[in-house]
Amino acid sequence: MKYSVQRVLMPAVLFILAFSLLKANAEAYGTYDSTIKQAFMKGQMEKWDTTISKMEQEYFRTNEADLLFHLTTAAYGLTGYLLGNDKEEAGEEMLEKTTEYYQKLKETRYSAQAYAIEAGTYGYRISLKPFKAMAYGRKNQRAIEKGMALDDENPMVWMEKGNAYYHMPGIFGGSYKKAISCFIKAIELYKKAPGKYPEWLLLNAMVWLGKAYDGNGEEDDARAIYRQVLQLEPQFHWVKNDLLPGLSR
Numbered sequence: 001m002k003y004s005v006q007r008v009l010m011p012a013v014l015f016i017l018a019f020s021l022l023k024a025n026a027e028a029y030g031t032y033d034s035t036i037k038q039a040f041m042k043g044q045m046e047k048w049d050t051t052i053s054k055m056e057q058e059y060f061r062t063n064e065a066d067l068l069f070h071l072t073t074a075a076y077g078l079t080g081y082l083l084g085n086d087k088e089e090a091g092e093e094m095l096e097k098t099t100e101y102y103q104k105l106k107e108t109r110y111s112a113q114a115y116a117i118e119a120g121t122y123g124y125r126i127s128l129k130p131f132k133a134m135a136y137g138r139k140n141q142r143a144i145e146k147g148m149a150l151d152d153e154n155p156m157v158w159m160e161k162g163n164a165y166y167h168m169p170g171i172f173g174g175s176y177k178k179a180i181s182c183f184i185k186a187i188e189l190y191k192k193a194p195g196k197y198p199e200w201l202l203l204n205a206m207v208w209l210g211k212a213y214d215g216n217g218e219e220d221d222a223r224a225i226y227r228q229v230l231q232l233e234p235q236f237h238w239v240k241n242d243l244l245p246g247l248s249r
Contacts, residue, residue, distance in 0.1 A: 075097050
C-alpha cells in the first residue's frame with residue numbers, strides 16, 4: 001500500500017500547530033494572571049479592571065474554556081475588592097458579569113470551579129442585601145455541595161467552604177476553627193497543582209488563613225502565615241501595611 005507524503009506529514013503538522021497554539025494560550029493566560037497578581041499585591045485595581053477588559057475581548061473572539069476560567073476568576077476577585085471598598089455600583093456590575101461567566105463555565109471541564117465561584121457570589125449578595133441572608137446562605141451551601149460532589153479535591157471549593165464558615169454567624173454554624181481547617185486544605189491543594197490556578201488565589205487563601213487565625217485568637221499563627229506570604233511576595237501591600245501591623249504585639 002502506498003502512502004502519500006502529504007498523508008504522512010499532515011497529522012504531524014496538525015499536532016505541532018495544536019501544541020504551538022496551546023503553548024501560546026498558556027503564555028497569554030500567564031501574562032494576564034501575572035498582571036492581576038501584581039495588581040492584587042499593590043492595590044492597583046484599575047490595572048485589574050483593564051486586564052479583565054482585555055480578557056473579555058479575547059474570550060468573545062475565541063470562546064475558549066480555559067480563558068473563560070481565568071476571566072471568571074479575575075472578575076470574581078475584582079468584585080470582592082470593589083464591594084469591600086464601598087464601590088457598590090461598580091461591584092454590582094462586576095458581580096453580574098461574574099454570574100454570567102460562571103453560568104457558562106458550568107458547561108466546561110471547570111464546572112467544580114464554577115460552583116465554587118457561584119458560592120462566593122452569594123456571599124457578595126448577602127453583603128448587598130443582608131435581609132436575604134438566609135436565602136442566599138442556603139444557595140451558597142448548595143453550590144459548595146455541588147462543587148464538592150464534582151471534585152472534593154478542588155482548592156477553590158475548599159476555599160469557599162472556608163469563607164462560608166468564616167463569615168457565617170456562629171449561631172448558624174459559623175466557626176473560625178472550621179474555616180482554618182478549610183483554608184489549610186485549600187492551600188495544600190493549590191500547592192499540589194502549580195500552574196493550574198492563578199497564583200493570586202494561593203496568596204489570597206494564605207491571607208484568609210491568617211485572618212481566620214486572628215479571628216480565633218491565634219495571633220502567633222496569624223503572624224507566622226503573614227510572614228510566609230511576605231517571604232513569597234515582600235511587596236504585598238495589604239499584608240505588609242495593614243494585616244501584619246494590625247496584629248497586637
